[in-house]
Amino acid sequence: MSSAKLGFFGKIINGYMRASLILLIFVGMLLGIFLGVIAPLHAGTFKILGDLFVGALKAIAPILVFILVCAAVTGHKQGKETKLNSLIFLYLLGTFAAALVAVVASFAFPSTLLFQEAANVTSSATVKSVIMNLVTQIVSNPIQALAEANYISLIFWAVGFGLAFQHANQSSKDFIADFAQAVSSIVKIIVRTAPFGVFSLVYTSVGAFGVEELYVNYGHLLLVLIGSMFFVGFVVNPLIVFIKLRQNPYPLIWLCIKNSGLTAFFTRSSAANIPVNMDLCRRLDLPEETYAISIPLGATINMAGAAITITVLTLAAANTIGIQIDILPAIGLSVIASICACGASGVAGGSLMLIPLACSLFNISNDIALQVVAIGFVIGILQDSTETALNSSTDVVFTATAVLSSSDNVAERVRNANAQK
Secondary structure: OHHHHHHHHHHHHHHHHHOOHHHHHHHHHHHHHHHHHHOHHHHHHHHHHHHHHHHHHHHHHHHHHHHHHHHHHHOOOOOOOOOHHHHHHHHHHHHHHHHHHHHHHHHHOOOOOOOOOOOOOOOOOOHHHHHHHHHHHHOOOHHHHHHHOOHHHHHHHHHHHHHHHOOOOHHHHHHHHHHHHHHHHHHHHHHHOHHHHHHHHHHHHHHHHOOHHHHHHHHHHHHHHHHHHHHHHHHHHHHHHHHHHOOOOHHHHHHHHHHHHHHHHHHOOOOOOHHHHHHHHHHOOOOHHHHHHHHHHHHHHOOHHHHHHHHHHHHHHHHHOOOOOOHHHHHHHHHHHHHHHHOOOOOOOHHHHHHHHHHHOOOOOHHHHHHHHHHHHHOHHHHHHHHHHHHHHHHHHHHHHHHOOOOOOHHHHHHHHHHOO
């Protein structure tokens, strides 16, 4: 009897593991929305599922990043190109282009805000402090960097250890590679629980916030924000890919949106989505020595969505209180937004903390700026989710674009990636 039951449950587990993860996530999302509407009071009962999913991803991601980067550098063969210079250029270009799109959208469809009471948040950031913070993070204690998910520092130390291990004996190199493989296997198991985590996160969000009052007050602002992000994701990024590869970019774009963007939308954390992006790069057959570094780096400096948020909300604040801003100062804002976005934390709401800095460029008081931050948290259920989806999926898009050449068949790689579980 027990063996029969074991066989039955074994078949269920095997069927679940073989089923399309995207389809299961979509089912979890729909179920979360449905229960959030008809039974919002019970959302807290299932909150633990979302907390466990996101917590597990955040816990394993720093370890995964460190060991994969270390293993990639350890096994790197001299003379083998990693394309990191090209990739960093794409990250910065994409972030700046996104900020410009936000400027154009804000001028074409000006938004106003409803100021009430400032949020209980403080900010004293300056451009200098943002840059200095990035620099000083690099040499943080590596153990502390693991605990705090400081990916800039983790990459620095992982590269250092990797270079040192290049001179170790082969058994030590094999141990590093095996350890990286073991951590990757754990990540795959965690990612497979995504449908349950997404169900919980959606149910909790819909049950807690509802939809009516939020979108009556801030519907126009959300349309500008999300519309700008969609334009970057489906027009600007494909254009950059096409210029580089001279191939139809949309199979790659859609693959990344579907496999990376969807998960990032619900976790609302670029850092937590690093394992998902690593796996997608593997399925695309990209070189591990590149994506092991580019994906965690992208979670820190590739912040197109954050640049849009900072730019749109700052210009909306200026418009609300009657400050006239010409196009040139607005473009200057897009440059600052791009710099600030690179320092945005890879966690939910990270970009909002840099809005007071952008507002200060136009002499907008800190009290007003903090009210803008409060509004950002209110609309974050959609704004921050879409922002993270754009940021995270673009990490894979640009990694593939930097690595591949016009002679590579991108569509075939996408088909092979889709065929893998």
